[in-house]
Amino acid sequence: MIPTNPLHSQRGASAVQVSLGMAVIAALFAFPQFVESPYVLHMMILFFLSTLMGQSWNIIGGYTGQYSVGHAAYFGTGAYSTMILLTTKEIAPWYGMWVGIAASVVLALIIGSICFRLRGPYFVLASIAVAEIVRGTALNLTDLTKGAEGILLTDMPAFKIGQTVITDFSSKVPYYYIALVLALMIIAVTWLVQNSKLGYYFQAIREDQDAAHSLGINLTFWKNSALVISAAFTSLAGSFYAIFVKFIDPSTVLPLDLSVQIVLISIIGGIGTIFGPVIGSLVLVPLSEALRSNAIAQGLINSGLVSEESGIGIFLKEHLAHAHVLIYGILVVVVILFMPDGVLGYFRKMTAKKKRGEA
Amino acid sequence: MLTIDKLNFSYGDMQVLWNIDLQVNEGEIVTVVGANGAGKSTTLKNISRLVKQTSGSITFQGEELKGLESHQVVERGLVQVPEGRKIFPEMTVLENLRMGSFIKSARPDRETNVERVFSMFPRLKEREKQLGGTMSGGEQQMLAIGRGLMANPKLLLLDEPSLGLSPLFVKIIFEIIQEINKQGVTILLVEQNVFQSLKIANRAYVLETGRVVLSGSGSELLSNDHVKKAFLGM
Incomplete structure (x- = not known):
């Protein structure tokens, strides 16, 4: 048996896992044939988008150990490139996104060459600072970005091959498929990275930079490579977001909150693992939606635990929706305290414990 | 020299x-x-x-x-085995060694060098699949030296x-x-x-x-x- 990768000591998936994965993918592709509710499709799209963002960050943050808290910069760059080209030059987003990727890669190399001189918390702070500079620039470059006013997309061009219209984007379904393909693609890319030599170099840097350096690994080069891959896909997520939501401004595609959210998807799910960001999205997307739509307060009232007329009921109804960021924050603290390896790591530990207990 | x-x-x-x-x-x-x-x-x-x-x-x-x-x-x-061993704790012994042959000139000799290190440190051979971080200090030092040798x-x-x-x-x-x-x-x-x-x-x-x-x-x-x-x- 010749292993495909000389560094690779069998970490592959079993046949059961592969067929299970195939079944899930097939089900996801068939999903819109059975479910027509735009709301459900919308949630699924957000879930795929979140997976794409979290997984992109995972490559630089999880595998290479460089905690960039400035990924909104790449997301925003992708979103703005696509939107500006589309609204002013009528360049279709499927071309515009490449410009976004190119711009993000250039930005990543600039940021990387500056910030990778720093390590640990200093790198984190520098990455935040650079992203804030990008946000400030977008806010003030009003000729190009319309500043705080934002850019509204009114005419989404139809996607044609030859003369045949494939889709005119009038429903959520085309977005669903695009998002699904993007999410699957980033999972595949992460899998490839993890199982290639590249992944080992990244992990060596994560585990001990000095040791990696002493083995002849060019730290700057490989860290920048990881950042470029990560930035390109984050930019893609931004491009998709722009045409999906059809409105962008600096406070939605470039804020620090967004950078933090991107990080949390991986951290909550399980950092440096392929399924971590998927699990993280599975937890965070419904959670933030439930909090935003006040489903929790409503649920408590409907279940009869809290009466709608009582003081508490009125208070919850009034304020819980506004407090969604606060609750989100508390949950993050809880996860970090009690599940330091993320949800995925927690369950792995539990199953391992159980196995040991039975043995 | x-x-x-x-x-x-x-x-x-x-x-x-x-x-x-x-x-x-x-x-x-x-x-x-x-x-x-x-x-x-x-x-x-x-x-x-x-x-x-x-x-x-x-x-x-x-x-x-x-x-x-x-x-x-x-x-x-010119290869340094750093102070405090600095092995990669989440990689197996074998993976740690293979990381040692990162540089191009050492790659063709990777497998012979692994054998050479294993014959020098039979203890590492026994622990081939164990994670580096779970070994004792002395074993980690052996691993660090072995990893250094991988770069020729x-x-x-x-x-x-x-x-x-x-x-x-x-x-x-x-x-x-x-x-x-x-x-x-x-x-x-x-x-x-x-x-x-x-x-x-x-x-x-x-x-x-x-x-x-x-x-x-x-x-x-x-x-x-x-x-x-x-x-x-x-």
């Missing part, structure tokens, strides 16, 4: 190395001994380019190392390999160092274990507060009064 000429180095305003002159000839075991803070590790870091000298020159096989980065000196056959070093820099090891492992590690030397690898060893390292060294340098205060053959220094008094407690 390696020549250090009037090396000066400062951490910021604080000068820690003063006019260090040091020579390593091919095939030798040379050791640098001294107390904590004498500048031993800093000297090594200058050689492996983890830090850059303030003035003076370091040449390896006739080539000036000034201006080279760490990963570039490794490609020239001409000159191996060893930074305090006996640090924090049990007496039994110290003995094993020093035997291994001699064994590696016999296989044709030149060794520059930095140690606090003065007695052991002088015993195996062809030549030795004594550092005190950043200066070379004594140099000579290992046996000469072992019988030197100053060395006896300062380091061996005799």
